[in-house]
Amino acid sequence: MKAAVFREHSKDPRQVVKIEDIDVPKIKANEVLIKVEAAAYNYNDLWAIWGEPIKVPMPHISGSDAAGTVVEVGEEVTRFKKGDRVVSHSNISCRKCDLCISGREYDCNERLVWGFQTGPLDGAYAEYTKLPEVNVVKLPDNVSFTDAAAVSMVGMTSWHMLVGRARIHPGQTVLIMGGTSGVGSIGIQIAKLFNCTVIATAGSDEKMEVCRKLGADYVVNHREPDWARKVREYTNKQGVDVVFEHIGKSVFLDEVKLLKMGGTLVTTGATTGYDAQLDLRYLFFKGLNLLGSTQGTRAELSEVIYWVSKGKIKPYVHDVLPFSRMVEGHVMMMENKIIGKLVTTPSKL
Incomplete structure (x- = not known):
């Protein structure tokens, strides 16, 4: 599959982020494999590329917002099936500690931001990506992949x-x-x-x-x-x-x-x-x-998606870049040229 990969840090994304051919991720029993139709940019993409303020697992695929279609499910997955339209919930937590089971997964001591702190090669800027079942939310038919990716983490x-x-x-x-x-x-x-x-x-x-x-x-x-x-x-x-x-x-x-x-x-x-x-x-x-405040719960993401489906919340999408031009989006962020959200399409070069 095609993926946007970087293997070293740099202040200039154009120097290190390259579209590469890599293997499709292999899912675990509790995970789903998603064909990524839309992925939205976030400032943590730049932090990952720069290696500041924290280092990230290398080689790295960035992207914390993915929307697409489920193409495979693990044997322990019960809430999703092949063909479901879904969006990512980027707050990866243990789901077992007292904070998580009390509904405060955003305060979990083991919390990671998916596509930023996870990896190697584990993010949204790829034709296919994988996520735990608990980090995926179903999309109503009237919510586009572009809007879903643009709203997921910021919403x-x-x-x-x-x-x-x-x-x-x-x-x-x-x-x-x-x-x-x-x-x-x-x-x-x-x-x-x-x-x-x-x-x-x-x-x-x-x-x-x-x-x-x-x-x-x-x-x-x-x-x-x-x-x-x-x-x-x-x-x-x-x-x-x-x-x-x-x-x-x-x-x-x-x-x-x-x-x-x-x-x-x-x-x-x-x-x-x-x-x-x-x-x-x-x-x-x-x-x-x-x-x-940081991140939020899966239930809060579901609430936002509900209001998007009702037309009460609409992400402001600056542009949608084909995947072949996705590095331009990082430069646009660096130069403060984006109003709202910028999206790329990993399944379309």
């Missing part, structure tokens, strides 16, 4: 942030930072699904317009020095109930200041830096909640 992550962790409810004002990112574009739609007022941020006029199309009530440019003041003006100087955060150091203190009394900031990333500053007086005087 699950966004749902977990807003619903699982921040516990949003109707009437709240939610600030979605980076509204045209993968998680941000879904975060806007989830907050609107819960009848919240949404203020989104973006870094250009084009991206701001996309936020409006996704449903944001108000949009500000977070690259402008007075962006936080504009957010406060939109709330009649009351502040926001929830901040959906993944940008990090450059905006963190302003986000905390924007929270109402008892407000919640939930974060899943720090693309501008991890060493953010915090004035603790805001934390204790305002009774704030600062929450971390």
